[in-house]
Amino acid sequence: MRVSGYAQGEVDLAATESTAVEGTARPARVAETSGANLRARQRRREYALFAAFVAPNVVLLAVFSYWPVIYNGYLSLTSWDLLSPTKPFVGFANYADMFSDPDFIAVLWRTLWFSGAIVVVSMAAGLAIAMLLNQRLFGRNLVRTSAFAPHILSGAAIGTIWLFIFDPSYGLLKAVIEPIGLTSPAWMTDSAWALPGLIIVYLWKNIGFVAVVYLAGLQNMPRDLYEAAKIDGAGSWVLFWRITFPLLSPVTFFVAITTVIGTFQAFDIIAIMTNGGPGDATTTLSWYVYQQAFQALDAGHAGAGAIVMFVLLLFITGAQARIMERRVHYR
């Protein structure tokens, strides 16, 4: 990590900077006799500048991201229905209630399974497609663009389109697989198929993104390593596992983290396609929180669910970061 520092003895720079940044005229300071004092003052100025530059983002995130977490933490200790003027304090009752409710435990497992499936399949399929796109084939750039396009569409649009595609009576999927002799399940109204259906939709949105990122990683591979390995007689498979994949680990890490966070937050497509149903077949943690907050008007359970989700994400991301430190190789 390269950090730039001041060159030594730049009094003028400090003086100029103060007027430029703070916009107030300051009397030129007399040069300090001690070099160390000077550096200390410069360092403190730098700290202040850092604070100033970072302040807008800090304030915004504090108010609109962190404050809600704290507020929800507070609400999770109450049983408030958003309508009464008072918020009765109930301690940890909401948490106890949630964790002894088999439906909520099911929500947790479902979320992990949902997220895990999408992460694993995205990475595997994304990598495979990236390797495909890495071949010198005609039209591959066009395909690369097409594969990435789903990622920029709005969740509302994607949900609407795929609702139709999955429809067992009118949908595109039915039209495609019926000639082969298969019958289309009632994807979004069948408890067994709804979650896989949702997973397919999120994969459709995500794989192109993963593929493109892996492709860049592949294209940055060092040729010399490969040449050396081939001279040593390594076969394709060995090449892949011993060299390619480890060298792609920064990408894998980046993809894993962003996908996990993304799938935990996933909510807009669920809202359009299934509303958490049928039954609770597609009720993930984020949907649970939304439903408790806005339909059940149960701020206590919503807050508790939110805290659980936040902690879970912190834990998972932390674990991934720990793994990264050990396994990721940067060149």
Next chain:
Amino acid sequence: MSRLGRREFLAAVGGLTGLVGVASGCGRGAFTQVVGSVPRDYARRIHVVFWHSFADPLKSALQELIDEFNQSQSDIYVEGQFQGSYEQTMQKVAAAIVARQIPDLVIFSEVTWRKMHLADALEPLNDYFGDGLTPDVYIDQFIEEGTVKGTIWWVPFARSTPLFYFNRQLFADAGLPDRAPKSWEEFREWAPALMSVKGKNGSPKALALGGTYASWYFQNNIWVWDANYSEDLDVTIGDEPAIEAARWMVDFVRRDRAAYLSQTPDVDLGQGVAACATLSTGSLANVTEQAKAGGFEVGTGFLLEHEGRFGCPTGGSGLGILRYAPPERKQAAFEFIKFLGQPAKSAQWTMASGYLPIVKAAQQDPSLVKLTRENPNFSTALQQLPKTAPQDLVRPLVSNAGYLLDVGLQKLYSSNLSPEFVFGRLQKQLQSRADLIRKSYAAHYE
């Protein structure tokens, strides 16, 4: 330099704390009106903000009524703002109350109004009635439903009941009589014939079951099997008769394969994918359109009986005034309610939407009579009306009960779970939630 840095930092912290304090409602302020827009011509009038849940095409019909009202007098301007579904409107009202920026007049469904009432957010309306409008102009059962211990809180507007819709063409093709089946048993006998007809989308299923508000429709099954979701706040869905009702329907879905869960039962009916569906009377106009496009005529009938028993719940929505609004706006809002309570206006809304006429005299309105004669389906709901009853209290009264019931029924229609298991779980969940509001219930209802 560092002094400045610290000053900035402190300012940021101070501002943040201030925001935090304010945002958490430390400052108890008065209620103000939520934002809206008033055309210049109406600038001098009292501005009433009216939150409703009607999307197009109903939104235009409602807007027509609003415009007529605005043009018919010169003191009040009503502004209609669409906020989404009944539940979404309720969420926004809750958020609005917390933020202390509120509308004046709101559409509440038969479920959401009771929550607001328990939270003491509604204005009691008895004193507003008088010469211009008396409670007895409304159909008794509707105005009674909005009355608790003699006080009126909720005035009917878009009331509905479920109705049994069927595809007359498919019935004819199947050799069945041109009427709805009388009972669930008769329907079950007819189902195989229906499902063997060859339509343009393959063979239809007999019955499309809607996932949304599934428990509202299932109230019929519960009642005709001589069961209840609850008696007052005592949940009885775990009792044997209720489970029997569920078992019958589950067999109809899984064994007979005649019924299925659908996200869009109205579309399925219109496309001939399902021969029948129970839908709200509010969908009548829409389904008639779709049937026309699909080349068939839609028929309607009463909800199905079982062992000679009949049961049909009411539903839909009505109007409530928020208690926190200032007196002159509450009074102005009631003027609009008076306007909507005129027989001609009630008939106008009914004809545009298919919702029931809420005013007794509206049934004699000449245009409505004419429409009913041309389209007999319009009168089915009216004829069924005297036999309807308000729903079992647990669903409207207990937090999230409707959602949990819908989810339970969806599970039964779409998976292999047993009715005993699902209803048994519901019994526990609903009862524990019902117990939480017993005190409040006692204070308001007893």
Next chain:
Amino acid sequence: MSMIVSERQHWVVRAALYVALLIVALIALVPLYWLFTSSITPSGEIFQFQWFPVHLEFNNYPEAWAAGPIARLYINSVLVTVVGAVLQISVAVLSSYAFAYLRFPAKNVVFMAFLGAMMVPGAVVLLPNYLTIATMGWVNTYAGIILPGVGSVFAMFLLRQHMMSLPAEVIEAAKVDGASHLRILWSVVLPMSRPMVVTVVIIALVEKWNDFIWPLVVTFTDQMRTLPVWLLTLKNTEGFTNWGAVMAATAFIVVPPLVVFFFAQRQIIAGLTQGATKG
């Protein structure tokens, strides 16, 4: 699959690869294709699946246009998107410059704290933010829609990565010339970071264009709503759904990001991949 492109692949292998390529493209594009064809299909016929509509119904578009104050919705969407993206990137640029070039005690801890903000569940920020915005009197205003989205972590992360990879000599030279940090940022770092800035701007534009949960919560009147919110309300009805118009409306929403993406794809992809590969 061989990692290294070999000129001497067997033709069967090449053919198989082309087939695979085609399948990928089809899977990605067919849903979009279907969206556009169904938007010009008459409503009644949308429910009979056809690869290309027999009857063309261009009227869906004017109908969708008339179903809401579309012109106003487009303006709202554009305004909220552009202003929001500009503000977000400005804020992100400032913070990432600070992380890249300024010293601060426990800077890494501060950075970690920023990253934590990404893990805040989206659904739960809605109510508290609504309260905050209501307190400021900004419900149903552009400011209220834009403000909560201005803070950002992802953009700051990518920009910081990029800035740290810029050659230090140029920065040093500017310092020696007596430039202030703001000057360095404006005249030296930003021009050198242009590809990455373009990338994050476009990502921000797309994200804000598609945002619908927050605008749904914070707007009351159709006049202030954005396109995706309005699409949601179109379908939320007990009554009639004009599917042809719904598909046309969906097309309205989807086309601008696609156009932007088409022209800027290289930038987006380059920026994202750099962020990923340089850790």
